[in-house]
Amino acid sequence: xxxxxxxxxxxxxxxQKWQQEWDRLESFRVFEDSALPKYYVLEMFPYPSGRIHMxxxxxxxxxxxxxxxxxxxxxxxxHPMGWDAFGLPAENAAKENKVxxxxxxxxxxxxxxxxxxxxxxxxxxxREISTCEPEYYKHEQKMFLDLMRENLVYRKESWVNxxxxxxxxxxxxxVIDGRGWRSGALVEKRKxxxxxxxxxxYGEELLAALSTLNRWPDRVRLMQENWIGRSEGAHIRFxxxxxxxxxxxxTTRPDTLFGAxxxxxxxxxxxxLSLAEKRDDIRDFIxxxxxxxxxxxxxxxxxxxxxxxxxxxxxxFDDNKIxxxxxxxxxxxxYGTGAIFGCPAHDQRDLDFARKYGLPVVAVVAGKDIDPxxxxxxxxxxxxxxxxxxxxxxxxxxxxxxxxxxxxxxxxIGAGSRAINYRLRDWGVSRQRYWxxxxxxxxxxxxxxxxxxxxxxxxxxxxxxxxSGAGNPLDxxxxxKQTPCPICARPAVxxxxxxxxxxxxxxxxxxxxxxxxxxxxxxKAAADYWLPVDQYIGGIEHAVLHLLYSRxxxxxxxxxxYLKISEPFAGLMTQGMVCHRTFSDETGRWLFPAEVKQxxxxxxxxxTGQAVTVGRTEKMSKSKRNVVDPETIIATYGADTARLxxxxxxxxxxxxxWTDAGVEGAWRYVNRxxxxxxxxxxQFSDVGAALPCPLSDEARSLxxxxxxxxxxxxxxxxxxxxxxxxxxxxxxxxxxxSLKGGGPDxxxxxxxxxxxxxxxxxPMMPHLAEEMWQGLGHETLLVDTPxxxxxxxxxxxESVEVAVQVNGKLRAKVILxxxxxxSAAEKQALAIESIQKAIKDKTVRKMIYxxxxxxxxxx
RNA sequence: GCGGGCGUGGUGAAAUUGGUAGACACGCUGGUUUUAGGUACCAGUGGCGCAAGCCGUGGGGGUUCAAGUCCCUCCGCCCGCACCA
Numbered sequence: 001x002x003x004x005x006x007x008x009x010x011x012x013x014x015x016q017k018w019q020q021e022w023d024r025l026e027s028f029r030v031f032e033d034s035a036l037p038k039y040y041v042l043e044m045f046p047y048p049s050g051r052i053h054m055x056x057x058x059x060x061x062x063x064x065x066x067x068x069x070x071x072x073x074x075x076x077x078x079h080p081m082g083w084d085a086f087g088l089p090a091e092n093a094a095k096e097n098k099v100x101x102x103x104x105x106x107x108x109x110x111x112x113x114x115x116x117x118x119x120x121x122x123x124x125x126x127r128e129i130s131t132c133e134p135e136y137y138k139h140e141q142k143m144f145l146d147l148m149r150e151n152l153v154y155r156k157e158s159w160v161n162x163x164x165x166x167x168x169x170x171x172x173x174x175v176i177d178g179r180g181w182r183s184g185a186l187v188e189k190r191k192x193x194x195x196x197x198x199x200x201x202y203g204e205e206l207l208a209a210l211s212t213l214n215r216w217p218d219r220v221r222l223m224q225e226n227w228i229g230r231s232e233g234a235h236i237r238f239x240x241x242x243x244x245x246x247x248x249x250x251t252t253r254p255d256t257l258f259g260a261x262x263x264x265x266x267x268x269x270x271x272x273l274s275l276a277e278k279r280d281d282i283r284d285f286i287x288x289x290x291x292x293x294x295x296x297x298x299x300x301x302x303x304x305x306x307x308x309x310x311x312x313x314x315x316x317f318d319d320n321k322i323x324x325x326x327x328x329x330x331x332x333x334x335y336g337t338g339a340i341f342g343c344p345a346h347d348q349r350d351l352d353f354a355r356k357y358g359l360p361v362v363a364v365v366a367g368k369d370i371d372p373x374x375x376x377x378x379x380x381x382x383x384x385x386x387x388x389x390x391x392x393x394x395x396x397x398x399x400x401x402x403x404x405x406x407x408x409x410x411x412x413i414g415a416g417s418r419a420i421n422y423r424l425r426d427w428g429v430s431r432q433r434y435w436x437x438x439x440x441x442x443x444x445x446x447x448x449x450x451x452x453x454x455x456x457x458x459x460x461x462x463x464x465x466x467x468s469g470a471g472n473p474l475d476x477x478x479x480x481k482q483t484p485c486p487i488c489a490r491p492a493v494x495x496x497x498x499x500x501x502x503x504x505x506x507x508x509x510x511x512x513x514x515x516x517x518x519x520x521x522x523x524k525a526a527a528d529y530w531l532p533v534d535q536y537i538g539g540i541e542h543a544v545l546h547l548l549y550s551r552x553x554x555x556x557x558x559x560x561x562y563l564k565i566s567e568p569f570a571g572l573m574t575q576g577m578v579c580h581r582t583f584s585d586e587t588g589r590w591l592f593p594a595e596v597k598q599x600x601x602x603x604x605x606x607x608t609g610q611a612v613t614v615g616r617t618e619k620m621s622k623s624k625r626n627v628v629d630p631e632t633i634i635a636t637y638g639a640d641t642a643r644l645x646x647x648x649x650x651x652x653x654x655x656x657x658w659t660d661a662g663v664e665g666a667w668r669y670v671n672r673x674x675x676x677x678x679x680x681x682x683q684f685s686d687v688g689a690a691l692p693c694p695l696s697d698e699a700r701s702l703x704x705x706x707x708x709x710x711x712x713x714x715x716x717x718x719x720x721x722x723x724x725x726x727x728x729x730x731x732x733x734x735x736x737x738s739l740k741g742g743g744p745d746x747x748x749x750x751x752x753x754x755x756x757x758x759x760x761x762x763p764m765m766p767h768l769a770e771e772m773w774q775g776l777g778h779e780t781l782l783v784d785t786p787x788x789x790x791x792x793x794x795x796x797x798e799s800v801e802v803a804v805q806v807n808g809k810l811r812a813k814v815i816l817x818x819x820x821x822x823s824a825a826e827k828q829a830l831a832i833e834s835i836q837k838a839i840k841d842k843t844v845r846k847m848i849y850x851x852x853x854x855x856x857x858x859x
Numbered sequence: 860g861c862g863g864g865c866g867u868g869g870u871g872a873a874a875u876u877g878g879u880a881g882a883c884a885c886g887c888u889g890g891u892u893u894u895a896g897g898u899a900c901c902a903g904u905g906g907c908g909c910a911a912g913c914c915g916u917g918g919g920g921g922u923u924c925a926a927g928u929c930c931c932u933c934c935g936c937c938c939g940c941a942c943c944a
Contacts, residue, residue, distance in 0.1 A: 008898085222863065223939060231943075251944060264944095304942080330942040340944045348860085349942055423943055543939085649871045649884070657871070661885055668898080669884090675899090724873070727883035734883090803879035808925045810879060848924050854878045858924045 009674035011638025015767040019120055027783050028122045030078055032529040039075035040530045041067045042509055042569075044538030044546070045082045048108040048130075049089065052115045054578040054620055054658060055539070057630045061646045062575055062722070063537045064121045068763035069717045071122070072787040078530050080512040081116065081123045083109050085132035086436045086501045088166060088182065094467045101435045102463065105132055115631060119639045120766050122783070127515045131504035132435070136511065138458030139522075140503060141440040145451050146560040152198045155449065159268055159333065160428060162190040167470050168432045169194060171500060174545070189268075189290045195439060195497070196426040199552045203228055203422045205566075206551055215535075215571035217653070220543045227544045229423025234407050236341065236416040238263060238313035241322065247271065247313055250336030250421055254410070255402035256343040258391035259364035260321075261354060263313055264306060264328035266338040272327045275309055282307055282327055289329050304353040305329045316415040317392065328353065336421055344381065351381040364391045365399060427549065429500045434465055434473035436498030444485035444492035453486050459494065472496055505546055506553035509533050509568055522562055536569040543574070573720060576655040580626040582615035590625040593660075594632075617657050628658055640765035641667045647722040647764055669730070670768060673761070676737065677754060677775045684754070685747040687777040692745045699749040702739055703794070705732060706749075706756045710790040713760045722764070729760050751776065759788045804829045805856040806838040814855075822849045829855040 022028065032038075043063035046056055060081075067079035083105075090101035097104075109130060116123075129136055147153045161170040165185035169192060174181040199206075207228045210221045233252035240247055247263060265272050267289035276283040285307050306328035315321035323341070330349050331340055344354035345363040354361055363375045365386040372389040388394040393409070394402045410416030430439065438459040440452040452459055462480040465473045474480060474496040485492035513530035514523040547569070554568040583591040585605065596603050596612050603612040620627045633642050645666040650656045695703060709732045716725035736753045739746060755776060762769040762782050773782040797818055802825065804812040812832045816825055826847050829835060835857065842859035849855050 219863070219938085226862065226940060229940090229943065233944085249944080253944075328942095330944090332943065335943045342944085347944065349944075352942095421943080423940095540938090651872085654872095659871085659885080662871080665885060671898085723871090724883085727873075730883055801879080805879085805925075808878095808923090813879070846924070848878090850878055850925095854925080856878080856924055 009638075009671050009768070011640065011670070011767070012635070014771050015118070015120060015638050015640070018767045018770045019117065021770075021781070022120075022122075022783060025781070027781065028079065028124050029126055030076060030124050032526050033076050034529065036076035037074070038078065038530060039067075039070040039535075040078040040509075040513065040533045041070065041535045042080065042512070042533045042537070044536070044542065045084050045505070045508060046112065047087055047089070048083045048085055048105055048112055050108040050111055052112055052630050054628060054630055056116075057119065057642060058575055058578050058646045058656065059537060059539070060116065060119060060121050061643045062573065062652050062720075063535075064119075064643075064766075065647065065717070065722060065763040066535055066537070066720070067122050068766060068783070069787070071783070072759075072762065072785065074786065077122075078127075078513065079122055079124060080127040080129075081121070081125070082127075082129035082508060082512065083112075083131065084501065084505050084508070085109065085130045086498075086504055088433065088435070090435045091433065091467055091473075100463070101467075102132065105435075106130075118631075118634050119643070122766070127512050129508065129511055129515065131437075131501075131508065134458040134460050137437040137504070139511065140437055140499070140507070141452070141457050141459060142454060143507070143557065143560065143562070144440060144499075145454065146562075147197065147556055148451060150556070150559050152201065152556050152559070154196050154198065154426075155193060156196055157191060157193045158196075158428075159189050160192050160194055161187045162192075163187055166433075167472075169428060169430060171428050171502070171545075192430075194428045194430040196428050197552070197556070199427045199549075200422060200424055202552050202555050203230070203424045204420075205555065206424075206548065209551075209567060213567065213570075213572070216569075217572065217574055220540070220547065220572060220574060223543045224548055227424065227548065231421050231423075233419055233421060234403075234410065234416050235337065235419040236316065236410060238316065238323070238341070238415075240325075241312040241314060243311075247325065247339055248337045249339045249341050250419060251341060252421075253343065253346065253403070254406040254416075255388060255391075255394065255397075255399050256346045256364050257315075257317065257341070257406055258394065259343040259345050259362045260315065260323060260341040261344055261360040261362065262324050262326060262342045262350075262357075264326040264331050264340050264342055264353070265309075266331040266333035267327060267329065268333040269327070269331075269338045271311075271325075271339075272309070275311075275327075279309075282309065285327060285329075303329075304349060304356060306353060306357065308357075316410060316413065324359075326353075326357075334425060335423065345377045346381050346383055348381045348383070351377070351379070355379075362390055364389060364394075427500075427552070429503055430497040431500050432472040432475070432496075433498050434461070434467060436501060437503065438474070439495040439497055439499060441495045442483060442485060442492050443495065444488060444490065446490060447485055447487045447492075450486055450492070456486070474498070502546060502549050506549045507557060509536075509550070510554075510557070510563060524562075527562070528564055531563060532565050532568050532570045535571040535573065537573045537575060539577075540574040547572070573652060575652050576650065577619040578658055579617045579655050580620050580628060580658045581617050582624050582626045584613045584615060585610065586613075590623075592625045593628055619655075620658070633663065637663060637667045638670070638767070640768045641670050644670065644726070644765055648726045649723060651723055652720055669733075670765065673733065673757070673765075673768060673772065676733070677758075677772045681775070683742075683747060684751040684776065685744060687751075689748060689751075692748050695745045695749065696741065696743070698739065698741060699745040702735055702753055703749050704797075705735055706753045707790040707794040709760065710756060710788050711795045714787070714790075717763070725760070726764065729757055732760075733757055756788060758782065759785065800852045802829075802852065803854045804832060804835055805854060806835060807858060808856060809838075811835055811838045816852075819851055822851075825849055825851075825855055829857065 041063055043059050067077050071077040085105050090105050093099060093104045094101045161175050163170050163180040163183055163185055165183040166180060170180055175187050179186055207225060207230055210225055213221060231252050233250060234254040235248055235250055237246040237248045267286045272286060276286055306326035309325045309327060311325040312322045313325055342350035342353060344351040344361040346365055361377050363377055366372045366375055366389050367384060367386040385399050388397045388402045394405060397405060407418050438461060440459045442450045442452060444450050462477055465477055467473050481494040481496055483492055483494055510527055510531060514526040550568050554563060555566050557563045558566055580593060583596050585591055591612060595606055597606050603614050604610060605612055618624060618626060645663050648666060709728050712728045713725045758769045758772045770782045799815050799817050801813050802816050803810055804814055812834045814828055826849060839859055844857055844859055846858045
């Protein structure tokens, strides 16, 4: 190219050129190859909302750097992309715009795919999947039938979280602060017949295996641990006076049994429900509890309330001790047995309740150094460790010994047993929605619930539905649900609920690995080759929901014989959010960043010139309008600039503030790199020329630095320290730019240095790197070029700068040969004038020498 | 309330096992080139001080020859869970 033609990089033309070239040569198409080590890198697939946002750009940039780096490093890299395509927004769009969810979704996918392609991501697009296509969900229906066979599925009439705005059920994990995770509506309790997956069967294993996930963030593992919420305690069965019935409670504090002063059951406990038939006050109370449910108001006031049922139970160790039974609003039906014994002295909730209803408060645990005679329980329960008192055979024992003693005695008399309990509850997967995967079962009046025979799969969603109004559209469909019973052939109806969309995302990683099977099930060899995912990348918001479901589902699929692994994601990286300043005008209306500009240091509205209030930096969101459209950025600066900015300043797990200045900085660097190669190509020696000998000092130092940079960047990329990798490459760039001289040694080292820069930057700025690689005279593609190796001999410095301290204070620096011996180092240090000055007339008591680092003179 | 994390220049951030605090950038200041703006290039940039030097990693205390890093304590911010018996 004529050198004078351009001094500025044309990102648009160049990026398209290389995208087409990679496409044409199928550079990222992969196949199973047992001769190569495999590496599966996956970013959490997007919901096809219609446009990509900066969070996507960050997520996919991170994944692409890993994928390209691993490919260059010699791995057979699987890097796929697809669409989490079922979900409520499509139905809402259908209601608002009179467009079918399928059409809306497919058009969104096409638009987003086109946007992603401008980013130059190294996906194997031949493996693209979309979860709303029968081609995908037919497998899921087959899996459900297999899960039924393995007894991992059951149907239960149960109290569910009902989102009144979405008209559907929510899983426990989808209720945040008593509100629907998507709609924000206050969640109500309703009783419905629902399909459940037995995730609790795997509770213990899901918990135990967390310790094996050593490439997951501790934070995520801890969140899952808390979510599973294992506790150890006991079940205790109380005899109900005058009835041939027992009341079973769960407790983690069996040691406090002698302090019990009442029992309480949840509003929806069978005992409460049966009493409600005769007692209006209990019935009203139950209804009230169900209304308030888990709402914020109920929790905030947290007033403990209850109704005395009139029933009484006998203390298992003391026939003379009779406890009243209450229905109480603070007892949860979903946890433990839905019933408790209350020990007010050692549980705050029980104490609040006891004070309100005038129940006895008996201390049975005394803290160390406290005289049991003087214990007074005021308004604070004592829940710490201590010594048992007022407790017959337990007196004098510590809490943990007492727990064991109580359980042993309960087991002896048949009144209870050791028990482990989990906070985790089974996963309700039924949703009363149209745009989801149909649950493949049929309800027959004579045969009951009948699985759809496998040869009738998939059960496809009907296209002609009425989405207006409330309720489940499939249920309202005139004909779809009518079908003969597969067993008796009499008229029957299909299940009209669809799966929770987390069902689709719980196994999509396996589908990517084995996309070729078109019947049902997996092509097992391919799945076994690629799985598990070596590096999974996505937002922290999925720390519990998606990641826990996927871990369970993988185990369930293993049990069904689909997979041989238990953990789907060997490595996990959770990226931070992309943030931006917020702007608002005088009326408090939010403004887009594109609507404001800086004038004389102040922010004003672009058109009106009116002053603009700059608010705090927050996650980019439509509601605050603090969004920057990736498409605009890529059109203006190119994908490489956007990618570089995403990687430069912050580590991946931290939040990243998008700033115009930062993008400009990245853009300037892109141009600087381009010019370094294209403005005067004659500065380089020929491709493949031999290393001239000897190198001048300056050239040799730069040659060594290039090797050192390869070592450092490789290590940084291995650890996902992308910001540091960028910094190291920029350092090398700076040194290359300031390298003077024009001899053959300089030309050779310049070529070596720039090729190193290009190769190291390849994963981060792939288009520019490919362009420069070609510009340096290479005829093969950079994406097919192995990662550069460094010479270990060359990466260590020949001499090092060592700090010289006096009494720990830095007083001088001295250049010493690397690994200089102690006496020589000390001698040189003491010879320094400023050191002598600092020592003055004091005696040197000792000297500390850390080779290549420090000499400390202690006086 | 319970559990966890974080606090380093004007800003984003670096800093192996405790061993030269602030790499690399952004911004800013001064200068050079350009018809001009932008670009590019050169120099400077933790604070105080003319300087020698002193002070500096949220505050206070401790261990150590040496502390951003370890220990104690207080303050502030963030995240997760939340009537889980």
